[in-house]
Amino acid sequence: MDDDEHGYTSPVPDEIEARDLPVEGALPPELTGRYFRNGPNPRPGDFAPHWFLGRGMLHGVRLRDGHAEWYRNRWVDAEGEPNTSVLHHAGRLFALVEAALPVEIDRELGVLGPCDFGGRLTTAMTAHPKEDPASGDLHFFGYSALPPYLTYHRLDADGRLVESREIEVPGPTMMHDFAVTEHHIVWLDLPMVFDADLLGKTMPYRWSDDYGARIGVMSKSGDSVEGHPNGKGAVRWFDVEPCYVFHVGNAREDAAGRVVLDAVRHAGDHRRLHRWTFDPASGRVREEGRDDRQIEFPTIADTLTGRPNRYLYAVEADTVLKYDEVSGTVDTCSLGAGWHVGEAVFVSTAESNAEDDGWLVSIATHDDPDVASRLLVHDATGLAAGPVATVHLPRRVPAGFHGRWIGDAR
Numbered sequence: 001m002d003d004d005e006h007g008y009t010s011p012v013p014d015e016i017e018a019r020d021l022p023v024e025g026a027l028p029p030e031l032t033g034r035y036f037r038n039g040p041n042p043r044p045g046d047f048a049p050h051w052f053l054g055r056g057m058l059h060g061v062r063l064r065d066g067h068a069e070w071y072r073n074r075w076v077d078a079e080g081e082p083n084t085s086v087l088h089h090a091g092r093l094f095a096l097v098e099a100a101l102p103v104e105i106d107r108e109l110g111v112l113g114p115c116d117f118g119g120r121l122t123t124a125m126t127a128h129p130k131e132d133p134a135s136g137d138l139h140f141f142g143y144s145a146l147p148p149y150l151t152y153h154r155l156d157a158d159g160r161l162v163e164s165r166e167i168e169v170p171g172p173t174m175m176h177d178f179a180v181t182e183h184h185i186v187w188l189d190l191p192m193v194f195d196a197d198l199l200g201k202t203m204p205y206r207w208s209d210d211y212g213a214r215i216g217v218m219s220k221s222g223d224s225v226e227g228h229p230n231g232k233g234a235v236r237w238f239d240v241e242p243c244y245v246f247h248v249g250n251a252r253e254d255a256a257g258r259v260v261l262d263a264v265r266h267a268g269d270h271r272r273l274h275r276w277t278f279d280p281a282s283g284r285v286r287e288e289g290r291d292d293r294q295i296e297f298p299t300i301a302d303t304l305t306g307r308p309n310r311y312l313y314a315v316e317a318d319t320v321l322k323y324d325e326v327s328g329t330v331d332t333c334s335l336g337a338g339w340h341v342g343e344a345v346f347v348s349t350a351e352s353n354a355e356d357d358g359w360l361v362s363i364a365t366h367d368d369p370d371v372a373s374r375l376l377v378h379d380a381t382g383l384a385a386g387p388v389a390t391v392h393l394p395r396r397v398p399a400g401f402h403g404r405w406i407g408d409a410r
Contacts, residue, residue, distance in 0.1 A: 007367055007368070007369050008340050008365045008366065008367055008398065008399045009051055009398050009399045010369070010398060011040075011041040011042050011054065011057075011398055012041060012057075012073070012395060012396065012397075012398060013044050015072070015073055015074055015075065016071075016072065016073060016394065016395060017070060017071070017072040018070065018071050018072075018393075018394035019069060019070045020067070020068075020069070020070075021061070021068035021069075021070070021071055021391050021392060021393065021394070022068075022391075022392045023067070023068050023389055023390070023391050023392070024389070024390040024391075024392065025377075025387060025388050025389040025390055026066065026388060026389055027063055027066045027067065027068065027377060027388075027389040027391070028066070028359060028377065028388065028389070029065050029066045030349060030350055031063045031347065031359060031361075031377065031407075032063060032064045032065060032407065032408050033062075033063060033064075033405060033406050033407035033408045033409075034060055034061065034062050034063070034107060034405075034406050035060065035061045035063070035345070035361050035375065035403060035404070035405050035406075036058055036059070036060045036086045036093075036109070036403060036404050036406065037058070037059045037060075037086075037342065037363055037397070037400055037401075037402070037403035037404075038056055038057070038058055038059075038076075038082070038083060038084055038085055038086050038095055038096075038400060038401055038402060038403070039056070039057060039059075039083060039084075039398060039399070039400015039401050040052060040053065040054030040055065040056065040057070040083040040398075040400065040401075041054055041055060041056070041057035041075070041083075041398055041400075042054040042055050043055060043075065049200065049201055049202050050202045050203045052083075052203055053203070054081075054083060055075055055076070055077075055081040055083065056075065056076035056081050056082045056083030056084070056095055056097065057073055057074065057075050057076065057083070057398075057400075058073065058074050058075075058076060058086070058095060058105065058109050059071070059072075059073045059363070059397050059400070060072050060073070060074075060109050061375050061391060061393070063391075064408075068375070068391040071393050071394055072108075072109060073109075073395075073397070074109040074110075074111075076095045076103055076105070076111055077111060078095075078103040078111050078113060078114055079100060079101070079103075079114055080097055080099060080100020080101060080103065080114070080124075081097065081100075082094075082095040082096050082097035082100060082102070082103050082127075083095075083097050083400075083401070084096055084097045084098065084127035084401045084402060085127040085128065085401060085402035085404070086105075086402065086403065086404035087102065087129060087404070088404060088406050089129075089131060089138050089155065089159060090138075090155070090157065090158055090159030091159070092104060092115075092159060093105045093106065093107065093406065094115065095111075096125060096126070096127040096129075097127055098124060098125070098126050098127045098128075098142075098143070098176065099124050100114075100124050100125075101114045101115060101116055101121065101124065101125060102114070102115050102125050103115065107406065117155070117159070117160070117161040118160075118161070120161035120164070121142075121153065121161055121164075122164075123142030123143075123144060123148075123151045123153075123164075124142040124143070124144065125140055125141075125142055125153075126140050126141050126142065126143075126175075126176075126177070126178070127176075127401075127402070128140075128176065128177040128178065128247075128248070130178070130179070130180045130305055130306065131302070131305060132180065132305065132306060133302070133303045133304070133305055133306070133307070134182075135157065136156070136157025137154055137155065137156055137157060138154065138155040138156075138159075139152075139153075139154055139180050139185060139220070140152075140153050140154075140155070141153060141167075141175070141178060143172070143173070143174070143175045144172065145172045145194040145196070145204075146172070148166040148167075149169050149171060149172050149173070150166070150167040150168075150169050150175065150187070151164060151165070151166050151167065152164065152165050152166075152167050152185065152218075165222075167187065167216075167218070167235060168235075169187075169189050170189075170211070170212075171193060171194075171211065172193060172194035173189060173190060173191070173192055173193050173194070173205075173211065174192040174193075174194070174205040175187070175188055175189070175190075176188075176245070176246050176247070177245060177246060177247050177248045177263075178248065179248045179250070179251035179261055179263070179306075180220070180251065180305065180306040181251045181252055181253045181259055181306045181307075182252075182253055182306055182307060183219060183220055183221070183253065184217050184218060184219060184220060184251075184253070184259055185217075185218045185219075185220060186215060186216070186217055186218075186248075186251050186259060186261055187215065187216035187217075187218065187235060188215055188245050188248075188263075189213075189214050189215070189216060189237070190213050190214075190242075190243065190244050190245060191207060191208045191209070191210075191211035191212060191213055191242055191244070192205045192206070192207060192208070192244050193205060193206060193207075193208040193211050207244075209242075212239065212242075213239065213240050213241065213242040213243060214237045214238060214239050214240060215237070215238050215240055215261070215276060215278065215285070216235035216236065216237045216238070217235065217236045217238070217259050217278055217280055218234075218235040218236070236278075236280050236283075238276075238278050238283070238284075238285040239285075240276060240285060240287060241267075241287060242267070243265045243266060243267045243274075244265075244266040244267075245263045245264065245265060245266065246264065246266065246296070247263065247264050247296060247297060247298055248261070248262070248263040248298070249262040249263055249264070249273070249298035249299075249300060249312045249314075250262055250298075250300050250304065250305065250306070250307075250309050250312065251306060252306060252307055252308045252309070254277075254308075256279075257279075257280070257281065258277050258278060258279045258280075259277070259278040259280070260275065260276070260277050260278075261275065261276045261277075261278070262274070262275050262290065262298070262312065263276075263298070264295060264296055264298055264314075265289075270294065271294055271295065271296060272289055272290070272291060272292060272293065272294065272295065273289070273290040273291045273293070273295055273298070273312075273314070273323070274287065274288070274289055274290060275287070275288050275289075275290055290323075291323070291330065293314075293316050293321065293330075294316055294317075295314040295315065295316045295321060296314065296315060296316075297314060297315050297342070297343035297344070297402075298312055298313065298314045299312070299313045299314070299343060299344060299345060299346055300312055300313070300346065301346050301348060301355055301356075301358070302346070303348070304355070309325070309355065310324060310325045310326050310355050310356075311323065311324060311325070311355055311356050311380070312325070313344045313346060313360060313380070314344075315341050315342065315343065315344060315362070317339075317340060317341075318334050318335045318336060318337065318338070318339040318340060318341060318364075319332050319333065319334040319335070319341065320332065320333045320341055320344050320360060320362065320376075320378060320383060321383075322356070322380065322383045331383040331384050332383065332384065333378060333383045333384055333385075333386055333387075335364055335376075338366050338367045338368065338371075339364050339365070339366055339367075340364065340365050340366070340367075340399050341362050341363075341364045341376070342362050342363045342364070342365070342399060342400060342403070343362060343401070343402055343403055344360040344361070344362040344378070345360065345361045345362065345403050345404065345405050346358055346359070346360055346380060347359050347360075347361055347405045347407070350409075354381070356380040356381050357380070357381065358380050359377050359378060359379060359380060359388070360376075360377070360378040360380050360383070361375070361376070361377055361403070361405055362375075362376050362378075362403070363375055363376070363393075363397050363400075363403070364376055365396060365397055365398065365399050366396070369396055370396075371396065372392060372393050372394060372395055372396055373393045373395070373396050373397035374390050374391065374392060374393060375390070375391035375393060376389075376390055376391075377389040377390075377391075
């Protein structure tokens with residue numbers, strides 16, 4: 001794999017462990033747990049024709065009572081080499097990639113092996129499942145280059161796979177993310193199509209001007225969506241302006257019964273926060289740009305998944321951002337030239353009284369390969385003040401994808 005021209009995505013060659021990490025500022029004592037971050041990192045000699053395709057590597061930092069006890073990194077040596085995200089559900093931890101089964105891991109970053117939930121899961125599993133904060137159900141899907149192209153799945157709060165059903169789509173597309181609301185699933189059927197000629201050369205998906213772009217609204221219960229003529233289990237599809245979406249911020253239902261989706265819309269060289277509002281009764285959709293910044297990795301408080309959220313967090317190059325839906329303002333904190341900040345994971349306080357009462361945890365990586373990475377902790381209520389704590393890691397952590405905070409209480 002060719003190194004990125006900036007170097008911040010180039011892999012590290014080995015696994016290490018370090019203890020008693022130096023901390024600048026003060027770690028909140030309530031942050032007692034582990035932060036795990038996943039990303040591609042081929043072993044020396046591995047063939048990886050695209051950055052997205054490298055073998056997965058987990059990076060972990062253990063925090064306890066205001067101290068950073070350890071850092072360690074471990075390859076995920078398992079079928080599918082999951083390199084995208086980390087899931088915690090029903091007391092179990094998994095490393096995820098959308099092209100394979102989930103791989104169970106432990107809290108020390110040990111690999112336990114692939115999981116098919118007792119033989120019930122027969123497709124790949126998205127790296128972006130959504131847990132309903134009320135029921136505890138985990139909604140997810142698998143997509144494939146071969147029929148069935150898209151399959152919906154649901155785990156209950158105890159981790160049992162209790163539902164699977166095929167969703168009809170015209171062909172094999174790359175569906176990286178999706179959304180849920182209180183009562184609906186939102187599908188992103190966009191024109192990034194599978195191309196077998198690209199296998200082994202790069203990502204085997206390419207843009208198609210012919211496929212079309214549409215977003216679907218489906219009832220979680222399997223009932224017919226309002227306004228759809230085809231009855232039980234049908235998806236109400238809405239044609240949208242052609243684009244691609246890697247990451248959803250959140251979705252919700254408004255007082256009028258419309259479904260509102262906020263996500264990062266990619267079109268050409270631009271990626272911007274965008275909103276789609278779908279009216280199942282009329283069949284109409286409204287699209288509007290929310291901001292001109294080139295952001296990615298939108299996050300919210302997990303307890304508001306599928307519900308109205310006031311705050312949404314994102315990153316742009318060296319900057320962490322906080323969007324306020326009510327005031328319309330955007331708070332920012334920039335690290336300075338040469339830094340690249342990863343996804344900012346929101347961690348609420350133990351007795352949170354406000355939606356933003358908590359911290360944002362992220363890893364920042366520098367262009368200079370000799371500069372060690374940092375684990376950053378921002379107070380989400382005062383982002384512009386800068387990190388309340390910076391944990392100096394013992395090495396460079398390549399820019400990666402998604403992280404997860406697992407508190408000891410969980």
